[in-house]
Amino acid sequence: MEADRTPEEEAAAVDLRRDGAAALEWAASYLDRVGELPVLAQVRPGEIRAKLPPSPPERGEPFAAVLRDLDELLLPGLTHWQSPRFFGYFAVTASEPGILAELLAATLNNVGILWRTSPALTELELHVLDWLAQLLGLPDGWHGHIEDTASTSTLAALVAARHVTGRNVVVCSEHAHSSVDKAARMLGMELRKVPSDNEFRMRVDAMELDGAAAVVATVGTTSMTSVDPVRAIAERCRAAGTWLHVDAAYAGSAWVCPELRWTQDGVELADSLVVNAHKWLLTPMDCSCLWTSRPDEFRSAFSLVPEYLRTSEDAYALSEFGPALGRRFRALKLWAVLRCYGREGLQRVIREHLRLAELFESWVRAEPGWQIAAPRHLSLVCFRLDGPDERNEELLARVNAGGEIFLSHTRLHDRFVLRLAIGNARTTEADVRRAWDVLRQEAERC
């Protein structure tokens, strides 16, 4: 082998310019046509795997073969989260600046371990989390960093809470996200579920805080975006010496609009807070933003560096605020999104989604035989057909099998309820109108 010829050059020669142009064109044309594809993948379990060769290739193949198989073999098995008519779970958007920043982050392939392994990665992450804190109206001085998902953010918060309080009980509402159950289980912590009031909010009077390491309060629950009374919960936590973690994974993004900050009341008293920029802030998966108002204590739960060995560089080590040691350059995409949208651009997206949700809600309210199933606070509408659960289940199955729109469901007051979540930046009023037309058409057949 010649000295100046790398093994990579001798392997399948994928050219970043030539093959990159093809990948970019595939990406752009995918986004052009994504609205025409069936939103929910219309395949059976195992169907995709059955099309793939049982073994990897012996010799390298051209990148064109990867693109071709992505198109022919994988595309039918993708659920199109980028579709303007994706209304399931919480709808999300990978915006153009976020997508391109991921290309750049993968190219740089920086691994944030210590500060020196990538000063810019570390400092940009701290910096854009400060920017985002300003946009959301959070208190000054909180320490923010990025985890992959809210599950990990909440896990980290509970680790910190147990470390700081020396207690082992987690308290949350019966409507808190399943990630709280999962984290408590992973950590071997006891979970205490609190009943909710008739608007699905945690009942502060029913909270038992003896031995409680942490309370997880939710702003915008997954089922129906109910908002726990954070201020009252925070006051109880303060009195009991209990850590307050606020899960605003979806709804926190709305705070970019001052008129929507009523859901933020009391959050300034939290010990930690999670907001997922990959949900309603136009950032591709994964970008879960975790702040703490008690950074030194939070860090002490994770740090393996004895205090007497600390250097000024260590002050920046983000691996001391969560489970992972290495981190990829996630900050780059959030930076690109905040730069290219600006405060006004983010507000415009959120406000338009609220307008569309309000519109859809008004149509449901005006239509005989349909009902709104929970108060609508933000861009999620919970609704159902009058009559038995079976009729609603059949409706949902028919609608999703049609492929034109995708919705998911929940159960409220033990009734099957449909959810229409607006959160994709490509969604227009015409898309929401189409969803309503499809729902009414299919309802006639149920």
Added chain:
Amino acid sequence: MEADRTPEEEAAAVDLRRDGAAALEWAASYLDRVGELPVLAQVRPGEIRAKLPPSPPERGEPFAAVLRDLDELLLPGLTHWQSPRFFGYFAVTASEPGILAELLAATLNNVGILWRTSPALTELELHVLDWLAQLLGLPDGWHGHIEDTASTSTLAALVAARHVTGRNVVVCSEHAHSSVDKAARMLGMELRKVPSDNEFRMRVDAMELDGAAAVVATVGTTSMTSVDPVRAIAERCRAAGTWLHVDAAYAGSAWVCPELRWTQDGVELADSLVVNAHKWLLTPMDCSCLWTSRPDEFRSAFSLVPEYLRTSEDAYALSEFGPALGRRFRALKLWAVLRCYGREGLQRVIREHLRLAELFESWVRAEPGWQIAAPRHLSLVCFRLDGPDERNEELLARVNAGGEIFLSHTRLHDRFVLRLAIGNARTTEADVRRAWDVLRQEAERC
């Protein structure tokens, strides 16, 4: 606002084709010139943040401004992991197919929660982990999935071990990775460190397994790539009912070459295994591959779905094998890498790195005044100048400040030791020779 004009279209219009072409050109030209940049960022803590505006913009900016600032403000603060003369920690490579797959994954923005939220994401992840298991010569039938980092993979394995055994002690060598300490601490498990022999291998005779939930055995430790005696450890674990987790985060990739599988002896008896494809398998961060030979028990530690509610679709839910609920489409990049390199291409890269490490080792051995500090097993060479630690510390500081090459260090037998890690696919013999020249030049000044 008109019905068919999305809020995104009204915000800063970033065009995926036009701005994407500029981003792609930036990426390609970065990789063309990365060898000329100072490998280790030559900045002081806080210097990068100080250059950034204290607040985010009010109005959206063009993507060109992001690219410009990446170049002017951030680049001086990046440590260039893609440089062919990055020899620190474990050197890594984001290869072209991996980079382009990340562009595609961000474009698709699929979120794997349940199978139906992206059947292709879920099934491809299972499938490429099977492919990789074949390439590495692992037993049939293991269940593989992807976590972000080995820290998370090991954390998940310890959660499973505690769940399955009902015990609370973790046992590992004194040379195990710090992520074991961190995971044990997060989980509230007791950690028992076992002394090592004179080749830095865990001493099986010194393992105390009473109450041990898990043993973490390491194949290729971070300091000096020592290899614990996995078979003997496995036999002790079997007898004690203890879970065996094997951390082969770096060295496991070498198993793609049959002649390097001597380090795999006994791994077939493991309960779980982690190999980081983002280390030595040309895949961009993050892609940590975690297999288990006991999938049902592993899943039972994480699953919140009661058995009687399981459907056939649930069998595929990868969120039941680790902390996170949502996952991004990481499998796409691993698939692209395995396709574009093939078995032969991967072997060529690994073998060339071993050849280069062997060459560098031979130069050190032949040079008076230098010494090899630990047996070289793979592509990492541990060495030092004769004489006191201070001289070696000064040498490392001078070398890294020069910017031409980057090395990191460790301590072995209480001596300061330099590490030269070969793992970047762009590294040529000329780069390794240059490193040796720089080291000898600087040594003359210490």
